[in-house]
């Protein structure tokens with residue numbers, strides 16, 4: 001099994017998630033390349049300290065990401081920093097010839113996104129990816145298989161969403177993800193959007209046009225230091241798009257990203273409705289694949305408990 005030596009830039013919530021996932025690699029029974037974390041970088045030494053305690057093979061700890069990118073022994077980087085740094089650090093990593101597992105979004109706006117894509121064009125040997133974890137639930141994998149096998153017949157509608165309720169607490173102190181300057185103007189759409197788009201876009205359901213309904217409910221939040229700060233990103237967004245399947249026949253796709261969705265905690269869902277069959281998945285009930293059974297004129301919903309399937 002091939003090993004890729006990784007450096008992590010940004011040792012906050014997601015940096016720790018990446019290291020925790022890499023630590024479980026031995027659980028996989030399939031032969032896939034293994035990540036070995038040998039270097040980390042963060043401007044905050046409290047955050048790199050966690051890696052020194054918990055990552056046995058760690059050889060290098062930096063506070064300046066240029067030092068990590070200069071290490072020839074690093075094959076690939078995982079970068080999980082605030083959004084306003086993505087363009088600069090992703091472009092530097094690609095130019096340094098490091099394979100890139102980047103966090104969403106690939107740039108805070110179209111110009112930044114194009115700068116990252118241009119760097120990739122100039123460095124065709126670099127493999128770059130961004131991912132959402134939700135499609136990898138076994139029940140969601142089954143739904144994806146049904147799409148690939150075209151079991152839904154003519155598609156009538158797709159709905160995908162990612163909904164939170166943590167911002168319902170209006171006294172929750174602000175963080176960088178609620179500020180345009182650091183998060184980007186798109187607010188919840190850029191931050192949560194990939195979770196809704198990952199499956200439809202990979203399946204080829206690309207938007208031909210977009211209508212948007214955007215909401216900004218809470219415009220001021222506690223700054224965590226006794227004062228108030230402007231909360232200027234979009235809280236909720238519903239996008240309605242025209243798209244088409246392999247038969248090129250148009251249908252409607254709804255993409256919903258919400259930070260103020262009562263009752264939802266990190267809730268990813270995907271629903272597909274077709275003439276032959278329909279199916280649903282929600283991370284609120286992650287083992288369950290729900291699909292319709294045709295009873296002639298009527299359709300009954302059936303549930304298959306797919307549960308946990310080791311790879």
Ligand SMILES: NC(=O)c1ccc[n+]([C@@H]2O[C@H](COP(=O)([O-])OP(=O)(O)OC[C@H]3O[C@@H](n4cnc5c(N)ncnc54)[C@H](O)[C@@H]3O)[C@@H](O)[C@H]2O)c1
Pocket residue numbers: 009010011012013014015041042043044047063065079080081082083085103104105131132133191
């Ligand atoms: N895929 C997912 O489900 C998911 C979930 C949450 C966040 N994210 C993404 O992950 C990224 C990071 O989010 P997070 O929640 O881990 O944020 P975080 O605030 O917990 O961590 C960011 C880290 O970057 C560090 N940092 C800031 N400037 C730096 C610099 N110049 N060099 C090195 N390190 C620097 C900070 O000190 C901090 O430790 C964002 O792009 C976010 O959208 C993805």
